[in-house]
Amino acid sequence: xxxxxMPIRVLLVEDEVGDAQLVKIELRQxxxxxFIITWLExxxxxxxxxxxxxxxxxxLDLSLSDSEGLATITKAQLLVNMPIVVLTGRCDTDFAxxxxxxxxxxxxxxxxxxxxxLARAIRYALFRADMEARNNLLVAALEAAASSVFITDxxxxxxxxxxxxxxxxxxxxxxxxxxxxxxxxNSNLQDKDFYQAMWADILQxxxxxxxxINKRKDGSLYQEALSIAPVKDKAGKITHFIGINDxxxxxxxxxxxxxxxxxxxxxxxxxNRRVFxxxxxxxxARLARFKDQSAALLMLDLDYFKRVNDIYGHSTGDEVLRKFxxxxxxxxxxxxxxxxxxxxxxxxxxxxxxKTDAMTLAERLRERIANTIIPHKKGSVRITxxxxxxxxxxxxxxxxxxxxxxxxIALYTAKDAGRNQCCWxxxxxxxxxxxxxxxxxx
Numbered sequence: 190x191x192x193x194x195m196p197i198r199v200l201l202v203e204d205e206v207g208d209a210q211l212v213k214i215e216l217r218q219x220x221x222x223x224f225i226i227t228w229l230e231x232x233x234x235x236x237x238x239x240x241x242x243x244x245x246x247x248x249l250d251l252s253l254s255d256s257e258g259l260a261t262i263t264k265a266q267l268l269v270n271m272p273i274v275v276l277t278g279r280c281d282t283d284f285a286x287x288x289x290x291x292x293x294x295x296x297x298x299x300x301x302x303x304x305x306x307l308a309r310a311i312r313y314a315l316f317r318a319d320m321e322a323r324n325n326l327l328v329a330a331l332e333a334a335a336s337s338v339f340i341t342d343x344x345x346x347x348x349x350x351x352x353x354x355x356x357x358x359x360x361x362x363x364x365x366x367x368x369x370x371x372x373x374x375n376s377n378l379q380d381k382d383f384y385q386a387m388w389a390d391i392l393q394x395x396x397x398x399x400x401x402i403n404k405r406k407d408g409s410l411y412q413e414a415l416s417i418a419p420v421k422d423k424a425g426k427i428t429h430f431i432g433i434n435d436x437x438x439x440x441x442x443x444x445x446x447x448x449x450x451x452x453x454x455x456x457x458x459x460x461n462r463r464v465f466x467x468x469x470x471x472x473x474a475r476l477a478r479f480k481d482q483s484a485a486l487l488m489l490d491l492d493y494f495k496r497v498n499d500i501y502g503h504s505t506g507d508e509v510l511r512k513f514x515x516x517x518x519x520x521x522x523x524x525x526x527x528x529x530x531x532x533x534x535x536x537x538x539x540x541x542x543x544k545t546d547a548m549t550l551a552e553r554l555r556e557r558i559a560n561t562i563i564p565h566k567k568g569s570v571r572i573t574x575x576x577x578x579x580x581x582x583x584x585x586x587x588x589x590x591x592x593x594x595x596x597x598i599a600l601y602t603a604k605d606a607g608r609n610q611c612c613w614x615x616x617x618x619x620x621x622x623x624x625x626x627x628x629x630x631x
Contacts, residue, residue, distance in 0.1 A: 196223040197311060200244040200269070203276065204230045204253050208299055212248060212276070212307065219308040231255045235268045246311050247273045251288075262291040272314035294318065337413075337434045343427050345369045357413075357436055359406030370432065374403040376410055387417070391430060394419050400437065412438045454529040456507055457514035465528035469538055469589035472581060484581035485547035486589070487537040488596040489517075489554070492573045492608040494533040501565050509563060509572055516561065520554050536596070544580065544613060551576040551611040559609060573609035575600055580614075 199216065203209040209228050216224040229238055233255050247269050251261045265273055272294035277284075285296040294314035297307060331338050337354040341347050350365045358365070358374050365373060371384065379401050390397045397417045404410055413434045420429040452464045460468075472484050491497075491513065498506040510533065517527045517535065526538040539547055555574055563570040577600025581592045599614035606612070 196225045197246065197315070198242070198244045199224050199226045199246055199248060199311065200235070200238065200271075201226055201228045201248045202230070202232060202235065202253065202265070203228065203248070203250040205250070208250070208276070211300070215302055215307045216311075219305060222308055222312070224308075224311075232261070232264055232268065235265075239269065244269070244271055246314055247271055248311075249273050249275055249293075251275060251277045259287055259291050262288060262293055266292050272318040274310050274314050335435075337436075339365070339370060339432045339434075341370065341430045341432070343429065345371070345430065347373075348429070354434075357405075357411070357434070358403075364406075374405070376402050376404040378402045378410075391417050391419050392427070394421065394427065411436050412441045457510055457529050459514050459517070459535070460526060460528040462528065462530045465526065465530065465536055465538065466588070468526050469581075469593070472538060472540060473586055473589040473592070476581060483541060483543055485539040485542040485544065486579050486581055486592045486596045487539065487547060487551055487554075488577040488593075488600040489535040489537070490575050490600055490604070491533040492575055492604070494572070497570060497572065501567055501570055505563070505565055505570060509570060512561065512563060513558065513572070513574070516557055517554065520550065520557060522550075525550075538581075544578075547578045547580075548611060548613055551578050555609065555611050575603040575608050576611040577601070577603055578611065578613045 201209060201212055203212065213226055213228070216226060227238060227242065227244070229235060231254055247265060249261060249265055251258055253261060256264055262273060262275065273292065274295045274297065275288045275293045276297055276299055277288075278299050280298045280301070288296045294317055295310045297310055302310075331351045334351060334353060337357040338351045339347055339354050340349040347365050347368050347370060350360075350362050354365065355361055360368075360373060383401070387397055387399065396419075398415070400412065400414050402410055402412050414437050415432060415434045418431045418433075419427045420431060422428050452460060454461045469486070476482055476484060491509070494506065494509070497509055510529075513535070514527075514529065517537065521527050521537055522539075524540050526540070527535065528537075529535050537550075539550065542550075555576055558572060558574045561572065563572075577596045577598065579592050579595035579599055581589060586592060595614040598618060599612040602614075602618050603610040603612040612618070
């Protein structure tokens with residue numbers, strides 16, 4: 190928009206000398222505004238004048254020697270890039286609307302400008318042009334944005350989407366306009382409570398942010414980070430909502446991979462020692478609160494595993510560990526937590542299990558392992574496992590350390606008894622050293 194301290198440069202195209210003079214007089218008498226007027230009698234003179242000077246607005250008569258009627262507006266638009274204010278002798282509402290639809294910024298009847306009417310029309314045309322330029326710039330910025338952007342009315346009906354929205358969802362602008370985003374891309378993986386909580390926030394005028402899973406036009410799912418901002422009018426009433434969403438599927442997959450790396454043993458894909466000890470501590474705390482509940486712990490160690498590595502190689506040893514881990518997974522209950530603590534040492538946390546439950550599972554595991562044969566070019570590989578079991582104590586056992594120690598004692602008691610056995614910890618067990626740090630077994 191023209192700076193108020195700068196004169197407004199007007200290009201007047203009018204073939205009637207008297208009408209041109211009236212326009213000049215009208216603008217020169219305007220208070221608080223200065224106009225510099227360049228007068229031409231035909232459209233044919235416009236290109237040369239544009240080469241010599243810049244202009245802010247075009248005042249255009251629709252009855253010229255080289256053009257007549259609404260076609261004059263179209264011709265003028267091909268020549269100039271500025272707002273056009275039409276000047277005509279016709280006082281016709283329908284014709285005025287047609288002129289505006291053809292691209293005119295405003296429409297004035299000659300000799301009926303009213304007080305300051307012509308200057309106001311020019312100022313309004315410049316203001317509209319400036320606002321249109323700003324809007325075009327904003328739209329261009331939104332179209333260039335990598336994030337998907339959509340605008341809805343206060344009933345959540347889509348009014349506008351950018352190109353990123355189309356790329357993300359697979360729906361064109363025409364397919365999206367008038368639709369509710371929830372109905373357009375809803376995966377049905379978020380429940381009613383999710384959307385009720387979201388609407389409770391944004392209807393209060395709050396800026397809502399969250400993550401959800403949506404569905405593309407082709408049926409594929411994607412995870413997105415969604416931000417919704419209410420738009421209010423001057424009275425504070427919500428009129429629109431602006432939604433910005435980003436596809437975070439790759440990021441979530443990476444997070445899952447990193448989480449898996451942090452929580453699992455890379456060879457067997459069982460939980461690692463850190464996770465097992467954390468869950469063991471949680472289970473011990475739960476038993477301390479609920480005295481009538483029980484849990485048990487199994488410690489498992491492959492017998493003579495060092496010989497497998499020495500005779501058949503470490504790759505075969507890795508295969509044995511993976512096979513062993515699969516058998517543990519297949520044999521354990523859904524509520525159990527199997528883990529690899531290190532080397533050939535494994536453990537299973539049995540939530541809610543009694544001694545009978547624990548020993549039944551241990552014996553099932555021992556028997557299945559003993560019957561497992563792994564083919565190798567040097568001969569079939571057979572393995573056995575020794576298992577120690579203990580109850581998870583509910584008192585005076587912070588973090589389950591005592592249960593670990595008891596299960597470990599039972600494990601090495603099973604090994605001392607000849608291996609390929611299951612042993613339940615009891616006070617009657619005789620052992621020389623109950624420290625797992627000072628005992629070495631194959």
